[in-house]
Amino acid sequence: MEAEASRFEPATFQVNDKKLGMWIFLASEVMFFTGLIGAYIILRWGAASPWPVPGEVLNVPITAGNTFILICSSVTMVKAFAAIEEGNQKMLKVWLLATAFIGASFVGVQVYEYTELIHHGFLPSSGLYGSAFFTMTGFHGLHVTIGVLCILWVAMKAFRGSYSQADHQGVEIIGLYWHFVDLVWIILFTIVYLI
Amino acid sequence: MATMMAEPTGVPVRVEEHPQSFIRKYIFSTDHKIIGIQFLFTCLFFLLIGGLLAVMLRFQLGFPGATMPGGSLLPETMAPDGIILPEFYNSLVTMHGTFMVFFAVMPLLVGVYANYLIPVQIGTHDMAFPRLNMMSYWMFLVSGLIMLSSFWVIGGASASGWTQYAPLSASPEASGVSTGQILWIVSIAIFAFSSLLGSVNYITTIINQRAPGMTWLRLPLVIWTLFITAILGLLAIPVLTAALIMLLFDQTIGTTFFLPDTGGQPLLWQHLFWFFGHPEVYILILPGMGFVSEIIANGSRKPIFGYKSMVYAIIAIAGLGFIVWGHHMFQSGMNPALGMSFMITTLIIAVPSAIKVFNWMGTMWGGSIRFHTPFLFAVGFVMLFAIGGFSGIFMASSPVDIFIHDTYFIVAHIHYVLFGGSLFAIFGAIYYWFPKMFGRMINETAGKIHFFLTFVLFNLVFFPMHGLGMAGMMRRIYEPAQYEHLSGIQDTNTMVSWAAFGLFASGLYFMVLFFWSLFKGKPAPENPWEATTLEWTLPSPPMHGNWKELPTVYHGPYEYSHPDMEKDWLLQNERPDVVSPAHH
Amino acid sequence: MSAEGKKKPRYMAVFGGLAALTAIEVAVAFMGFERRATVLLLIGLAVYKALLVAMYFMHLKWETRSLKILAVAPLLPAAIMVIVVLMENF
Amino acid sequence: MDWSFPINISTQGVGIDNMFWLIFWITGAAFLIVEVGVLWFLWKYRARDGHKARYTHGHLGAEIIWTTIPAVTMVALGIMSGQMWADIRSPSSFPENALTIGVSAKQFEWNVTYPGADRVLGNEDDFTIRNRFEFPVDEPVIVRLESEDVIHSFFIPEMRVKQDAVPGMTIPIWFEATQTGEFQIACAELCGLGHYRMRARVVVHEADAFNRWYDEHTGAAQVAAAD
Numbered sequence A: 001m002e003a004e005a006s007r008f009e010p011a012t013f014q015v016n017d018k019k020l021g022m023w024i025f026l027a028s029e030v031m032f033f034t035g036l037i038g039a040y041i042i043l044r045w046g047a048a049s050p051w052p053v054p055g056e057v058l059n060v061p062i063t064a065g066n067t068f069i070l071i072c073s074s075v076t077m078v079k080a081f082a083a084i085e086e087g088n089q090k091m092l093k094v095w096l097l098a099t100a101f102i103g104a105s106f107v108g109v110q111v112y113e114y115t116e117l118i119h120h121g122f123l124p125s126s127g128l129y130g131s132a133f134f135t136m137t138g139f140h141g142l143h144v145t146i147g148v149l150c151i152l153w154v155a156m157k158a159f160r161g162s163y164s165q166a167d168h169q170g171v172e173i174i175g176l177y178w179h180f181v182d183l184v185w186i187i188l189f190t191i192v193y194l195i
Numbered sequence B: 001m002a003t004m005m006a007e008p009t010g011v012p013v014r015v016e017e018h019p020q021s022f023i024r025k026y027i028f029s030t031d032h033k034i035i036g037i038q039f040l041f042t043c044l045f046f047l048l049i050g051g052l053l054a055v056m057l058r059f060q061l062g063f064p065g066a067t068m069p070g071g072s073l074l075p076e077t078m079a080p081d082g083i084i085l086p087e088f089y090n091s092l093v094t095m096h097g098t099f100m101v102f103f104a105v106m107p108l109l110v111g112v113y114a115n116y117l118i119p120v121q122i123g124t125h126d127m128a129f130p131r132l133n134m135m136s137y138w139m140f141l142v143s144g145l146i147m148l149s150s151f152w153v154i155g156g157a158s159a160s161g162w163t164q165y166a167p168l169s170a171s172p173e174a175s176g177v178s179t180g181q182i183l184w185i186v187s188i189a190i191f192a193f194s195s196l197l198g199s200v201n202y203i204t205t206i207i208n209q210r211a212p213g214m215t216w217l218r219l220p221l222v223i224w225t226l227f228i229t230a231i232l233g234l235l236a237i238p239v240l241t242a243a244l245i246m247l248l249f250d251q252t253i254g255t256t257f258f259l260p261d262t263g264g265q266p267l268l269w270q271h272l273f274w275f276f277g278h279p280e281v282y283i284l285i286l287p288g289m290g291f292v293s294e295i296i297a298n299g300s301r302k303p304i305f306g307y308k309s310m311v312y313a314i315i316a317i318a319g320l321g322f323i324v325w326g327h328h329m330f331q332s333g334m335n336p337a338l339g340m341s342f343m344i345t346t347l348i349i350a351v352p353s354a355i356k357v358f359n360w361m362g363t364m365w366g367g368s369i370r371f372h373t374p375f376l377f378a379v380g381f382v383m384l385f386a387i388g389g390f391s392g393i394f395m396a397s398s399p400v401d402i403f404i405h406d407t408y409f410i411v412a413h414i415h416y417v418l419f420g421g422s423l424f425a426i427f428g429a430i431y432y433w434f435p436k437m438f439g440r441m442i443n444e445t446a447g448k449i450h451f452f453l454t455f456v457l458f459n460l461v462f463f464p465m466h467g468l469g470m471a472g473m474m475r476r477i478y479e480p481a482q483y484e485h486l487s488g489i490q491d492t493n494t495m496v497s498w499a500a501f502g503l504f505a506s507g508l509y510f511m512v513l514f515f516w517s518l519f520k521g522k523p524a525p526e527n528p529w530e531a532t533t534l535e536w537t538l539p540s541p542p543m544h545g546n547w548k549e550l551p552t553v554y555h556g557p558y559e560y561s562h563p564d565m566e567k568d569w570l571l572q573n574e575r576p577d578v579v580s581p582a583h584h
Numbered sequence C: 001m002s003a004e005g006k007k008k009p010r011y012m013a014v015f016g017g018l019a020a021l022t023a024i025e026v027a028v029a030f031m032g033f034e035r036r037a038t039v040l041l042l043i044g045l046a047v048y049k050a051l052l053v054a055m056y057f058m059h060l061k062w063e064t065r066s067l068k069i070l071a072v073a074p075l076l077p078a079a080i081m082v083i084v085v086l087m088e089n090f
Numbered sequence D: 001m002d003w004s005f006p007i008n009i010s011t012q013g014v015g016i017d018n019m020f021w022l023i024f025w026i027t028g029a030a031f032l033i034v035e036v037g038v039l040w041f042l043w044k045y046r047a048r049d050g051h052k053a054r055y056t057h058g059h060l061g062a063e064i065i066w067t068t069i070p071a072v073t074m075v076a077l078g079i080m081s082g083q084m085w086a087d088i089r090s091p092s093s094f095p096e097n098a099l100t101i102g103v104s105a106k107q108f109e110w111n112v113t114y115p116g117a118d119r120v121l122g123n124e125d126d127f128t129i130r131n132r133f134e135f136p137v138d139e140p141v142i143v144r145l146e147s148e149d150v151i152h153s154f155f156i157p158e159m160r161v162k163q164d165a166v167p168g169m170t171i172p173i174w175f176e177a178t179q180t181g182e183f184q185i186a187c188a189e190l191c192g193l194g195h196y197r198m199r200a201r202v203v204v205h206e207a208d209a210f211n212r213w214y215d216e217h218t219g220a221a222q223v224a225a226a227d
């Protein structure tokens, strides 16, 4: 990575390897979620029998709260990034830990939601809606979980003092991933819970 | 000669000089060249497996119900007394397609050559993410071994075709395979992740790590094809992953995405699969086209004809590749109106393909052709890929496809494009870059024998399949002769099978030649083919880190027979005025 | 890529916007508007929220044009896939 | 050795076969250009002493020619094929009042349901025969394809008919035979263990013979009563 400052030609994107790599990875994530969400749209559109009303099956208020939680975690993440941009090591650590904690709470609420639903007899095997609901939100939850682990890893490195005002790509790219996962949730929440 | 050109570029050297342990150097290596070589050996092993499966299924087709020599070594559940069972035949077809597509040809093109060639052709020290690269290899190996192991689980390996059409693939009751089916899905999901890591790496590296002066329109065509291929993989493969997850859940936890009883749509699987599948077949041909462009320019001693239109054609093929997937579904019950649009887009793909074929011919025109082994394979590619492309036109016309869909006409097409195309390109690439990779030459005469054997036997195996398809012989049929309309084809099938055994034997001959050359071949010079791209400025094999000082690039990739020069090739980091200023 | 010359984004304002929009969404969903209007409105709101996240939190607003293109490019094949398959049911 | 189409006994098959041969001649011409061209160049431009390759990066005119000719050919082919496709498959191409027969596939047999005396499919007097599909010559027939388990494909080579039978869907196709005789349905989509032997008898009758056969199955008495 030291080398790239002096490369003169490849100016196409003007971003470093890691950040470019993350954006490219996110492009593939878009296609992955398109596969899942697209399948949901297609199945629902083509369904012969009436589709269950989400509000009657799912607990929308709790999830709306959970959506709010995830948005909060995006803010704390971006705050962490803003902190290290100003060289503020202390706030970097605080905001990172806050993000990991809030992210973990999101997963916690989701687990609670799942247990409740399963308790009420709504399962992955409960027809197309159950299939799609658990697959989509489950894989989103998996992404959040991985994100939390990565943020903890970044936080650990922050405690070791690995980041500085000049060099904090690690914070930036985990942030990109985290916001992307948030973004997917925004779409999922609308499509799965509200429409 | 490279030193003549050296200009201070101010790039810090990243070459690691300190000695590494054997394990770090050859097993858990992060050096792109070692990883490429690891891929090469693994893929050739899987190619051998795929070939072995083909030979077994050809045995059944050539000699239905006969005892297969050595077949008694197989377990009762596959071939009691050496006689292949119908359920085992289905597994053979499925796993043959799977191994060839996912574990032999695709990683041979991308895993081996993207890894090996990208850094040395664009002029950098290594991949952007060497550790991800290593992970990509190990995940690939694991996925391949999982796939292989599925032969030995209860119920045997997956038997629903490499296309895994649901609901057959989603319900163990229907296919009789459960564990093997799950292993298939898991294995391909891991494979998909491995190739995702690869794609991210290749794209980033090509965008960000090009040597000074290596502008987009100076990139060797191999790099262009690998770049576009990586993009195709990046966008197409995740859709397969998503579909695989749904299929896995249908199998295991009771979801019903593809099961019609509760409203699931079997055709949804086909749409998702082919949305991936058609870009996938272009993943399987584009890098081959890159190798061929490279080798044909080299053999003809001419700049590639129409470099820019070659680049546009690559991009056009890839772009169109995303909107033609429905041509696999003309007879699937898909809305006929969609069939119409898919037919038009499919036919249009012939246009950029035509550009490529005719530009290769244009490159040979007026050349001064040297018939080295890689060049022979490249010419073989052009001749055979064209035939495969032509049969594609028949199938693209949806009314004609009504009859030939799911017949051996398709099987002929598959093999003309994938073997006559991709695999010939791969053989060409192996011969061409072997000296660079291993520092030894492959004997030219021995290589040419391999070429002629393969070329002749290939056509004997696969050309008659067009005829079998026209006669109406269906794919994936264990015992065709029981149909009235197929009563007359056994002779052809037997002949094809003999030729297929010969083709496999020519593969074994290549294997011997390969290993013999690895240890006993003549030592290779730096630039044995007198080629022009950057890797030929490096020693054979190149050292760890490739360059002490990065090269500077002055012009396009194929400056052969420059009129101002005595020698007929000009490396990308040479300037004609510096090399031979006083020629006039 | 450090913050030279770029105005500091007002993250808290964006946050407020996102939270408010979420509340509006839930309200819209349960208002009992005409079905089609509800769906269109909800999709519009979701897209707007997604844009906010991408533009401000992911800093797309301050990136080069080519990176912006890279970020939206996959939406094209994604849209093609979903729309074409939806046409099955017409 | 049998390397060509089986006989064609359907009206649609004529167009399909002609289209095949049309593409055969077009691609055949392209085949000759490519293969002969390559071999000729290999001979003509083989390396010889004192001969240097021509230094050229391309020729725009030539490239335009070999882009437009295939483009025009392909669009023409697309329009012709599209027309034919619509004539075979589009909903508006289906003949009215045609005899409608239900075919339901399952591992590994074909169940053929005839509409009974009233010639309307989907009511009481329908009757089903396993692995036997009989219909009259010179009269359009509509087949409503269904499947009970996995995907199968309804293939009668001599009729140039092939259509997947998908569980959960009812897919109509139509065709008209021009010749009587006995043929076979073959299953053309991998459907499991018995895929290779999933076949059924097809009998194309003269109109009278078909009616006689049909009456036998519906019970001639019933028919007489209706008269």
Ligand code: HEA
Residues within 6 Å of the ligand: B163, B281, B282, B284, B285, B327, B328, B346, B347, B349, B350, B353, B354, B355, B357, B358, B385, B386, B387, B388, B389, B390, B392, B393, B395, B396, B397, B401, B404, B405, B406, B410, B413, B414, B417, B418, B421, B422, D026, D027, D030, D034, D070, D073
């Ligand atoms: C490397 C892989 C590869 C490549 C490159 C292609 C290339 C093409 N394929 Fe193929 N295809 C497969 C691999 C590939 N295919 C596989 C594996 C399957 C089977 C999957 C399965 O079911 O298991 C398949 C199946 C398949 C089908 C489905 C058939 C069916 O199941 O009924 C169709 C239908 O349209 C098709 C069409 C085409 C076309 C039009 C091209 C075009 O891109 C070809 C274009 C090239 C040329 C036309 C030649 C060069 C052009 C000229 C020299 C110019 C002059 C030409 C003319 C005037 C015609 N392919």
Ligand code: HEA
Residues within 6 Å of the ligand: B044, B045, B047, B048, B050, B051, B052, B054, B055, B057, B058, B093, B094, B096, B097, B098, B100, B101, B105, B160, B161, B162, B163, B411, B414, B415, B418, B419, B422, B423, B461, B474, B475, B476, B477, B500, B503, B504, B506, B507, B508, B510, B511, B512, B514, B515
């Ligand atoms: C790249 C792809 C590829 C390749 C190379 C091949 C190679 C061969 N294929 Fe196949 N084939 C497919 C892809 C491929 N195939 C696919 C996708 C299908 C569809 C599957 C499905 O329907 O689901 C198919 C289906 C298929 C069928 C149809 C089966 C059926 O429908 O019932 C048949 C039948 O003859 C067949 C035969 C053969 C034969 C005889 C070879 C021979 O060419 C094999 C010759 C042997 C070799 C090429 C290996 C030689 C070994 C080496 C070179 C090793 C060297 C090793 C070292 C140096 C270490 N193949």
Ligand code: CUA
Residues within 6 Å of the ligand: D105, D107, D108, D151, D152, D153, D187, D188, D189, D190, D191, D192, D194, D195, D196, D198
């Ligand atoms: Cu039924 Cu194959």
Ligand SMILES: [Cu+2]
Residues within 6 Å of the ligand: B277, B278, B281, B324, B325, B327, B328
């Ligand atoms: Cu295709």
